[in-house]
Amino acid sequence: MxxxxxxxxxxxxxxxxxxxxxxxxxxxxxxxxxxxxxxxxxxxxxxxxxxxxxxxxxxxxxxxTEAWAKAWRSACVGVRCNGLQPYFVNSVLMVVPAVLISTFLGALNGYALTKWRVRGADTIFALMLFGAFIPFQVILLPMARTLGELGLAGTIPGLVFVHTIYGLAFTTLFFRNFFIGVSNGIVQAAQIDGAGFFGIFFRIVLPMSIPAIVVTVIWQFTQIWNDFLFGIAFTVGESNPVTVALNNVVNTSTGVKEYNVDMAAAIIAALPTLAVYVVAGAWFVRGLSAGAVKG
Amino acid sequence: MGSRFGRALEKRLPLIVVSPLFAASLIFVYGFILWTVWISFTRSRVLPNYDLAGLLQYERLWSTPRWHVALSNLVIFWLLFVVLCLMIGMLLAILLDQRIRIEGVIRTIYLYPMALSFVVTGTVWKWILNPGLGIERVMHQAGLEGFRFDWLVNPDYAIYTVVIAGVWQSSGYAMALFLAGLRSVDDELLKAAAIDGASPLRTYMRIVLPMMRPVLMSVVIILSHLAIKSFDLVVALTGGGPGYATDMPATFMYSFAFQRSELGLAAASAVMMLMTVIAIIVPYLYSELRRT
Structure with missing residues (x-):
């Protein structure tokens, strides 16, 4: 030794x-x-x-903690001095339906494209996937007009609509990749037992896709909560999401610059996604690498 | 659903489900792109005008000095952002791959900026880089009285502050992707190399890194994509200023579309952005899709 x-x-x-x-x-x-x-x-x-x-x-x-109280309740966003609170609520009202709808539709779409013989499924998928990569500047102008014509301009439902539409490419991609790894035998066996398209989806496929659902929900939540471009382009004043309000607080040039309030406001805006990251970090990372390996 | 109609419906359900979603994509992605392309060939200003006017807007765009500033900023940002993220990401991934017990904790710390909004990142770095109260003050108190750091408000250097904040936010992401790639290298291969007497350094240079080429490719594409779309960070950190010194194509487009009501010119700049992304993404997507 x-x-x-x-x-x-x-x-x-x-x-x-x-x-x-x-x-x-x-x-x-x-x-x-x-x-x-x-x-x-x-x-x-x-x-x-x-x-x-x-x-x-x-x-x-x-x-x-004065700066925190001020950031939440009385900091000025433009001319309104109600703090970030109402905008935080806006973001919640935007993110919840947008995440749920885009995740559900993505799951349904991925399931239909992989487990049922839809003609041209691969072409449909490839064409839809492209939507995940376009620079959104290229759809800003027509979308602003469309929202106006639908009566959704400057509203939270309008933002939910936009995020759902442009979130679909990613949610479909993620569920498609997940379902490809699921054996077709299960679906075929259920079909022989007389189960239909939705029966199989709700009773068999969804319960086994919990991991995919968690990853997609986390990813979509982070993306939509943190969005700034759609928020600033499609909402005005009162309907701003919290990211836009934060930027307005920081870049409001009237009066004394209150750095402590700016920082408290930044933390408030960051808290929901940070909390998700701390609680579900491993799932978050899986979403990131799934977002990477597109295709 | 026993009827013939019921069965016929059931048979078509998958198509009935996919069709509206596909239609939405055709309208809101492809239809909208076509609309923007069309508008870019017209004289549209405040309101869209559908009479074609040839390449007028593109000529205007390319003779606008601000567009050239935006482009050169994009090139500077893109190059530095991608190269620095790659270097830091690769270094950290290799170091973290050395069987470290608290790897989970460290990885969490490296990656948390990715959970933040770019607006939050911009806000924080704007404060840290504040000329006077920020880093400059820290250095002064440390005894470096002559230290000056005013990049944030210096038109020649402001773009580099965007790089600093961007790299801080995204290098952890590159690390995570590289680490996943390193982990997928077969352990047997490494053992065989060790038995053959190859040093760890040699094993890395000759075996592991060459196997990372596809991962490297993905990371470059993802980072490039982030760079081209960068908008929030610039708005929050510098507001495109001083003047328009840190303008990028994304902020250029936004300001001509929504502040100056130059629809045609804004559309032309958006089309230029789209072409750039297509040039990068389509070959990548094509090769990825062919693999699966």
């Missing part, structure tokens, strides 16, 4: 050094990613006077 450890030792030293270096680099990057979060939280808990005296990196001397 003694001899062996003697022989191995130099290598052991090199290895220890390697590990130390490895953790130093990994730790450094942890700091890099965490510093903005720290700055955001600590600035939001400082008073304006403390912000002007100290530096970004100094932790707050005392916990001061």
């Amino acid at each position: 003694k001899q062996v450890s003697g022989i191995v030792r130099p290598k052991g030293w090199a290895r220890t050094l390697q590990r130390v270096l490895l953790f130093a680099v990994l730790g450094l990057f942890c700091v890099y990613y965490l510093v903005p979060l720290f700055v955001m939280v600590s600035t939001s808990l400082k008073s304006l006077a403390e912000i002007r005296e100290g530096t970004l990196l100094a932790p707050p001397r005392a916990i001061n």
Whole structure:
């Protein structure tokens, strides 16, 4: 034993050094990613006077939640000074139906395209998939006009509609890829037992796609909550989602610049998706890599 | 549903379900693209005008200095954003792949910015990079009195602040994708290499990295796609300014469409963006679809 450890030792030293270096680099990057979060939280808990005296990196001397209260209830978004609260509610009212509808339709579509012989299924899928990649600038103008003609311009239902339509490409893609891995035998057996298209979908296929549903819901939730382009293009004032309101709070140029309120507002806008990420991180990552391997 | 009609209906149900969704895609993706392309060939300003006017708007677009600024910004941002994200992502993925016990925690920290909205990222970095109260102040208090950092309000450097914030947000994503790729390399292969006496470094350079080529391809495409569409980050961080120094095609299009009511010109810029994306995505999609 003694001899062996003697022989191995130099290598052991090199290895220890390697590990130390490895953790130093990994730790450094942890700091890099965490510093903005720290700055955001600590600035939001400082008073304006403390912000002007100290530096970004100094932790707050005392916990001061005034900025939070102001960001939530009374910060000015343009001319209205009700804080982020009403816009947060707008985002909730937008994201819930949009996520549920786009996920449900994507599941149904993916199921029909893979488990039933729809003629031209592959072509239909390829054509729909393209919708996930277009720069949305190319549909902004006609969509604004269409929403106007439907009487949905500047409304939350209008945003739900837009997010559902343009979310479909991704939800279909995700469920199609999931269903391809599901054996056709189950569907055929159920058919022989006399089950129909919807019977098989609701009683057999949906219950077994819980993982796909979770990933899709998380992905759609993150995308739609964080959306800014549709929000700023298709809503005005009172119907803005929270991301647009946040931008308006930060870039309102009247009066004293309140960095603590800006940071509290940013955290409020980020909280729902951050919470989802912390609770369901593994699923989130699966959505990300699914979003990557399109096709 | 016992009737003949019922059975006939049941047989067509899949098509009945798919058709409206497909139709929605045809109208809201392809139909709308055609509309925008059409408008880009007209004189439309505040209101759409459907009389064709040839390449007028494209000529106007390419003779607008602001468009050239937007394009050169896009090129700068695109190159730096993709290269930096690739380098950081690859480095972190390789390091995290060294059997680290707290890998889960570290990965969570690296990846959380992806859960944030670009507007939030822009807001935070706008504060960190604030000339006067931000990093500059930190350096002054650390004793570097002469330190100046005003990139955010400097027309020549503002675009690099967008790169800084963008890389912070998306490099973790590149790491996650690379890590997934590394994990899919067969363990047996690595063992065989080790038995043959190959050093870890050699194994990486000769075996693992070459096998990552398809993953690398995907990551480049995804990051490029993010770069071309970047809009929120620019608006939140610099508002396209100072002046229009950090304008990108996406913000250019938005401002000509919704603020200046130049429908035709905005449509032309949107079409240019679409062409760029198509040039990147279609060959990729084609090869991906053929593989499955």
